[in-house]
Amino acid sequence: MTQPWPLPWEPDPQYRKRVAYFSMEYAIDQPLKIYSGGLGFLAGSHMRSAFDLRQNLIGIGMLWKNGYYDQVRHDDQSMRVQFQKKYYPFLVDTGICVSVTVNGHPVWVKALLLPPEVFGTAPLYLLTTDIPENDYLAQTITHRLYDTEPSTRIAQSIVLGLGGAQVVERLGGADVYHLNESHGLPLAFHLMTRLQDSQAVRRRVVFTTHTPEKAGNPEHELDFLRQMGFFGALSEAQVAEQTGMRGPRFSHTLAALRLAGRANGVSRLHGEVANRMWGDEPGICPISSVTNAQNARFWQDEVLRQALAQDDDAALVRRKRELKRQLFQVVADQTGKLFDPEVLTIVWARRFAAYKRADLLLHDLYRFARLIEQSERPVQLIWAGKPFPFDQAAIELFNRLIRLSYKTARCAVLTGYELQLSRLLKQGADVWLNTPRRLREASGTSGMTAAMNGAVNLSVSDGWVPEFARDGHNCLLIPDADPTLDAAGQDAVDYSQLMNILEHQVRPWYYDQHERWLALVKQGMRDVLPRFDSDRMADEYYRTMYEQ
Known part of the structure; x- marks a missing residue:
C-alpha cells in the first residue's frame, strides 16, 4: 500500500484496519437516488456512523443514472413506474478509470467520489460505465x-x-473487503487471482447476508456466468476448487460463504435462520450475527429527543402533533384528504413484497371498516412503499389499496417512498405496523427509526424485534401463529390477533388512557437507543468481523 488511504480525518486508533465496504445501493440523502429499500437504508446509515466514529472505512457503490425508479401516478391515481435521468453535480471526478471484461468485451469503469462533507458520510466511491469511452450497451x-x-x-x-x-x-488497497450482500462477489475472484492463496482471501473478505428470501439468494447457470466474465481471470478448475461448485447451477450466497472468512446475519434470529439454511453445507465460514441499526443523527427528530431527555411530556406531545401535521400536508397534497392530528394514525410503509403482507388488515373488510370509521375512536391509516417495478402482483396490490382508499376519507396511499417521505412517516406515525410472515424478515430496520420518533411498534416478532420488544412496555407484539399452519391459516390467525390488539389495546390506550399510551411511546424511544443506533453496529463490525 503505497498511496495514502483517502480519508479527510485521522482514523480513531481502535478502527485501525482499512475497510472497503461494497454495496449495490446506498440511501444517503434524498437528492442521491441510488437505492431501492432496506439494504440501501442500512448501507447509508453505516456510512454515516463510519463518519461519526472516524473509522478507517470507505464505501464502494454504483452510480445509477436512472436510479431505481420514480414512483408516480397515472391519471386515475394508480401507480406508474417512471425512469428519469439523474444528475449529481456534487460528485467529484476522481480521475480513476479501470477496465473490466464483460461477455468478452472491455468495459471502462469510472469512479466518482461523494465527498464526506456533503452529507456527513465516509468517502463513497460510485462507479459508472455511462462514459464516452464505452459503446451504448456498455453505458447502460x-x-x-x-x-x-x-x-x-x-x-x-x-x-x-x-x-x-x-x-x-x-x-492504496484495503485490509478487509466487506460484501454487503453477494452482489459484489466477483471481487473475491479478483483477490484470488492476485493473491493466489485462498486463506489470504478469506482473511480479507467479510460477507453479510440480508435475507432468507429466494430472490435475495440468486442462482445462475455456471456456463452463463463464465461466459459473462463473472469469475475474472480464474479458470473453471479454480472456480470449482474455491467454491465447491462444478455446475450446472451456481449459488452466489453459498459461494460467498465459502470464499469469505467470516459471515453474519443481520439480527440474532436471522443468524439462527441463516445457519439452519446453510450450516450443513461443507466448506462454509462461520455465520454469526450483527444486528442492523439506523443512524439516529439522521433519523431522529431533535425536538423529540430533547423532550424525552428533559422528561417534558407536554413538549413531546406538542412536537408529535406538529410532526403529524407535517406528514398530513403530504397526504393532503397527494390525495386531497385532510387528516386530523388528534386522530390515532397507523402507518404501514416499507418495500412492497408478498411476505410483508401490506393487505393483512383487509382480511375482513367489514371489521376493517368498523375500525376505520368508528366515530368515537376513529383511526387513520397510511400505506406507502415501492414494489419492484416489474412485479405486477405487487403493483396490483398497491393499486388495490388505492382503490380501497377511495371509499373512506381516513385511508391514504402515498407514492414516492424514499428517504424524505420515510422520515416524515416515521415521525408522524402513532403506530408503526409491521406484519411479515415470521422468520422471513431478516431485520426490518424501519421500526427502529419509527421508535426513535415516538411511534409505537405493533409488530410480528421477527427480525430485530425480539431483541427490542417488551410487549406492552415498549411495543405491542402480535403473538406467534402456529408455524405448522399453511400461509392462509397463518394470515387468518395473525389478522385476528392484530385486530384484537387494535380494538382492545391501541384504541383504548390512545384515546382513554393517555398516560399509559405516553409511557409506551417514551419507553420505546428509550429502549431503541443506543442499542439500535448504527454507531453500535459500525463499532461491532470492527470488533467482531474486521479485526479478527
Whole structure:
C-alpha cells in the first residue's frame, strides 16, 4: 500500500484496519437516488456512523443514472413506474478509470467520489460505465438498479466486484473487503487471482447476508456466468476448487460463504435462520450475527429527543402533533384528504413484497371498516412503499389499496417512498405496523427509526424485534401463529390477533388512557437507543468481523 488511504480525518486508533465496504445501493440523502429499500437504508446509515466514529472505512457503490425508479401516478391515481435521468453535480471526478471484461468485451469503469462533507458520510466511491469511452450497451450497465435483464444484472456485479476491487487498489488497497450482500462477489475472484492463496482471501473478505428470501439468494447457470466474465481471470478448475461448485447451477450466497472468512446475519434470529439454511453445507465460514441499526443523527427528530431527555411530556406531545401535521400536508397534497392530528394514525410503509403482507388488515373488510370509521375512536391509516417495478402482483396490490382508499376519507396511499417521505412517516406515525410472515424478515430496520420518533411498534416478532420488544412496555407484539399452519391459516390467525390488539389495546390506550399510551411511546424511544443506533453496529463490525 503505497498511496495514502483517502480519508479527510485521522482514523480513531481502535478502527485501525482499512475497510472497503461494497454495496449495490446506498440511501444517503434524498437528492442521491441510488437505492431501492432496506439494504440501501442500512448501507447509508453505516456510512454515516463510519463518519461519526472516524473509522478507517470507505464505501464502494454504483452510480445509477436512472436510479431505481420514480414512483408516480397515472391519471386515475394508480401507480406508474417512471425512469428519469439523474444528475449529481456534487460528485467529484476522481480521475480513476479501470477496465473490466464483460461477455468478452472491455468495459471502462469510472469512479466518482461523494465527498464526506456533503452529507456527513465516509468517502463513497460510485462507479459508472455511462462514459464516452464505452459503446451504448456498455453505458447502460449502470443505468437501472436491479435491471430485469439477467446479463445486465451479472454485468452490474462484475462492475461492482471486479471494477470496485481495482478502484480500491488504485486508492492504496484495503485490509478487509466487506460484501454487503453477494452482489459484489466477483471481487473475491479478483483477490484470488492476485493473491493466489485462498486463506489470504478469506482473511480479507467479510460477507453479510440480508435475507432468507429466494430472490435475495440468486442462482445462475455456471456456463452463463463464465461466459459473462463473472469469475475474472480464474479458470473453471479454480472456480470449482474455491467454491465447491462444478455446475450446472451456481449459488452466489453459498459461494460467498465459502470464499469469505467470516459471515453474519443481520439480527440474532436471522443468524439462527441463516445457519439452519446453510450450516450443513461443507466448506462454509462461520455465520454469526450483527444486528442492523439506523443512524439516529439522521433519523431522529431533535425536538423529540430533547423532550424525552428533559422528561417534558407536554413538549413531546406538542412536537408529535406538529410532526403529524407535517406528514398530513403530504397526504393532503397527494390525495386531497385532510387528516386530523388528534386522530390515532397507523402507518404501514416499507418495500412492497408478498411476505410483508401490506393487505393483512383487509382480511375482513367489514371489521376493517368498523375500525376505520368508528366515530368515537376513529383511526387513520397510511400505506406507502415501492414494489419492484416489474412485479405486477405487487403493483396490483398497491393499486388495490388505492382503490380501497377511495371509499373512506381516513385511508391514504402515498407514492414516492424514499428517504424524505420515510422520515416524515416515521415521525408522524402513532403506530408503526409491521406484519411479515415470521422468520422471513431478516431485520426490518424501519421500526427502529419509527421508535426513535415516538411511534409505537405493533409488530410480528421477527427480525430485530425480539431483541427490542417488551410487549406492552415498549411495543405491542402480535403473538406467534402456529408455524405448522399453511400461509392462509397463518394470515387468518395473525389478522385476528392484530385486530384484537387494535380494538382492545391501541384504541383504548390512545384515546382513554393517555398516560399509559405516553409511557409506551417514551419507553420505546428509550429502549431503541443506543442499542439500535448504527454507531453500535459500525463499532461491532470492527470488533467482531474486521479485526479478527
